[in-house]
Amino acid sequence: MWIWRVFLLASLALFVPAAFAQAFHFDELTRIARERAAAPYVEPSSQLPPTLAALDYDGLRDIRFRPARALWRDAGSPFEAMFFHLGKYAPQPVLVNEVAPDGTVRHLPYLRTDFDYGRNAVDPDSWGDLGFAGFRVHYPLNNDAYKDELVVFLGASYFRALGAGQQYGLSARGLALDTVGGSGEEFPRFSEFWLERPAPGAKELVIHALLESPRATGAYRFVLQPGSSTALQVRARVFLRQGVPPVATLGIAPLTSMYLFGENQPRARDFRPEVHDSDGLMVATTGGEWLWRPLVHPKSVLVNSFQVDGLRGFGLMQRDRQFANYEDVEARYERRPSAWVRPLGDWGPGRVELVQLPIPDETHDNVVAYWVPERLPAPGEPLDLAYELSWQGDDQQRPPSGWAVQSRQGFGYVRDAAAVAGQTQFLVDFTGPSLAALGPEAPVRPVASADANGLIEEQNAYFNPATRTWRMQLRVRAIDPAQPIELRAFLQHGNDSLTETWTHIILPDAAR
Template identity: 40%
Template sequence: MDTSAQRRQFLKSAAAAGLILPGMSMWQQAFAADAAKKLDLGKKHKFSFDALVERARKMAGKPYVAPKTPDKAILEQIDYAEHGKLKYKRDFAPFSDGSGTYPVTYFHMGQFFQKPVRMYLLENGMSQEVEYKTDYFEMPANSPARKLSENIGFAGFRLHENIKRDDWKTQDWVAFLGASYFRAIGDEGQYGLSARGIAVNTATPQGEEFPDFTEFYIEPAKSAEDPVTVYALLDGPSITGAYRFYLTRGKGVTMDVEKFLFIRKDIERFGVAPLTSMFWYSEQNRPFRMDWRPEVHDSDGLALWTGGGERIWRQLNNPEVTRASAFGDDNPRGFGLMQRDRDVSHYLDGVMYHRRPSLWVEPLGAWGKGAVQLVEIPTDDEIHDNIAAFWVPEAPAKAGQSYNFRYRLYWQAHTPYPLEKLAYAKATRLGRGGQEGLPRPKGLTKFVVDFEGDILGTLAYGEYPEAIISVSRGKLSRIKTEPIPDTSLWRAIFDLEVAGNDPVDMRMYLKRGDAPMSETWMYQHLPGLKNWDEQ
């Protein structure tokens, strides 16, 4: 009987003799030339996306079994610092031999990534599992990872830049790591916000559930123009799923996603195409003496393109309590969490917030009725992702139901569908209301919104756009628009008088005659929100 150890030793012996074994895959042949740089792969198995979908369907009909965490006590010792020392050796990167364009490296398990994820390579409809070895990682002699069991598994993977680039070993462009999280760089070469496979019961009383990608199957891109194809199996207490990703490296990163989802248990908030980001503060809510930097955020607004054609910008908030907002729609054209402010002087630190990507979701096919929901969670630091946005179908997700969604993700600096004939909201600021030079009444807040766009340059001298404003409660006054000297910007200004601490939902756009000149600016004013130094 040929055991796994015997099989590996046989392959090493064959490689040492300079043999190329019949039936070996292209990456096995490449690595067999040097036994010290050869991946250990499992047996070949047939693979198809249809079969993966069927597996997910059958899993949903059975009780959920949580994945076991092997060697938990040891993994707990691999904290952030220790995990950072475990670097996958590029010599073992699949497809770095030229059999593909974008090499793959794997993440090690650790204190924060304790669930093993099985990794497979695909070729000609056949899959082979990549078996974990400590040899694959740069690992200090005293690392706790050396005590882990054989073939414990990996935590995730990432794709590196084209092997024709001199810096491919140090530059990656996509990473899948933790639960169903994944992210990509934009066209300015920087990571930022994340996407997820699914969001289950985000910000609900029963608590959020985080299903896991438990298996990945990676098929290489043969050229820079081709996508890397990744298949994934999802499993969680309330849901299972099968995913297919086409990952294309171009202007930023574009991902075509198709997923089949199967509901095990009723889900209160079923979030499709979820995006996760961080918003601490910007120019409109910067607390006094809280931090030395002008702004700190991965995203500054939610952009919406409704099925009816309206373009909306909802400025993000850092609220005092968790808040969820819903924007009802029918067959939306797209939505995204955007980093609209690209001025480096507005951030002034070394982590390059001005280069963080925006992420736009474009539905492929009809999604029907539902709502884009925005969840904003309080945070007092930049280390927490406190913003989530996703599509929620109108009909509730019940046990036994199944779904199929297709959409495209654009990771780039700006929306792939710019506002061609409308101005956009560039900045939002708040201050004390009333007339300058006179005592400022209490309970009166001044709102100042700057707009920019070529259409504003068509205004004749002395011609002013009209600001159309509506609020859910309160009294408006001192409404006006004005050009900002020495810029191409126009500014809308108004005061709001409101009693109590309940939120105020606000909408505004600029118009000339009967025609809109801007997108719709939306904001949720929180009258009871104090500066951090006042709490």
């Protein structure tokens, strides 16, 4: 076994904590990110001890962090941190450090005594300082008697958080590179973290992270503020490397989610009406327009872009929050959070890109959304951005006037089926303050448009007395059935826009 220990020490020579000549601060982390962007990329080691690498899913689940060993457990802080063990499904180690109030840094080593290995026949004492797969932060989010999981950083640059009463769903990432438009997607990873020790009674926690990949590095600062909507204040300085090939699509504040089926795309032989972590993309522009794009499950890769001169916010949202619309007592999709990205400062022109993929079942993520700036920074030039990422539940970001609450596709009984052959019908229900202020007989009308491949055969709007919402009906025909149709529509009263702009893509039958 001594041979393994010698190999491990050699591999860790490439995996050492970033050195700080003075008290830790974000500018010093920026310096490290800039220097590493100018140097050749070093692939992280993923060599595991053979007995650890041999553990299957159940064996790894049997390794548990001991809560009594949680960081800050006896410090009087409402926050605690616990750590994830390395294994075949998370083989690349990350370094974790604690930053004291005076700015001094202490490396947090992997200790076998921090973990319960259950029934596994392993010898962790021989493994040395493996590092961790990631960590999670606990906080009394729902009541004072128990510290719930609040945020998790695990795998590449993925992380996810919760507000009160929520259940894990979609994830966020530090950065997305060439998800589409390049030679292949690259997954930057957080290689090292610095957790600032919280004071007793603290209401927020500060986390720093170093991001690295073959074509980018980044310095990140997260300020975690738990609540009914948990917020992460994110500051990022990203540096592109002189890479080959160069980065084609730089995705800022990427969100990753799952959409399998829903009201607009029901699934036969499944008792559940809907299965998704998010049901739509919302985009707000600095010009005052709000866009809503219901998600779909395509048969092949589907990419849509929403070009704007200025961004007020975007997010993958879970608007539908009624249990009866999911009927899943285990997954509880109605409790999955929405994630709303609000730029802090002017991000300039660019586009929100939405990528949707086919998946076999709900255990796979298939939706990605991110911001793409119009101009890429030159290699070594910092891209300095700040934003707030909110994990929202029932009380979530909505347009100020009106918004879509459901989008259904299809026909009911039709007396003359031939009259609607080749058409697609949508029924979209809207609600909101601007609509609630109107009487049922108000002259509300839809304003709908299609691209050059679509003919709108019928459009109308009427009050729905059952739900006290307003329903829009659209019937559309494709000029070329083999091509998609882009739709846009909103409700209007007089010269006043009453709702967000509902947008949808009608895919050819072969792609649906």
